[in-house]
Amino acid sequence: MPDILCTSGGVIDGSFEWVHDLPRFSWSGDQVGDQLGGVMSVAFTRLWDRSLEMSAILREAALDIAIKRVADALAVRGPYP
Numbered sequence: 001m002p003d004i005l006c007t008s009g010g011v012i013d014g015s016f017e018w019v020h021d022l023p024r025f026s027w028s029g030d031q032v033g034d035q036l037g038g039v040m041s042v043a044f045t046r047l048w049d050r051s052l053e054m055s056a057i058l059r060e061a062a063l064d065i066a067i068k069r070v071a072d073a074l075a076v077r078g079p080y081p
Helices: 003-021 029-054 058-077
Strands: none
Touching: 003 029, 003 058, 029 058
């Protein structure tokens, strides 16, 4: 499993915490787990499908997805000032 996918769970969980702390709204542990599980399942499925399309290992597919996302963001937003 690529490290970028594994560590993303912690980053996503941290963003859930940050967003919900702003208005003093909180989820139960089960709600966080359900949301995180859904996000991670979608991410893994996309990664797995991309690795099959490329006939590549998961790490290479993860890098391909990440580079494409950065390129797409640059195309839409332009370079960050």
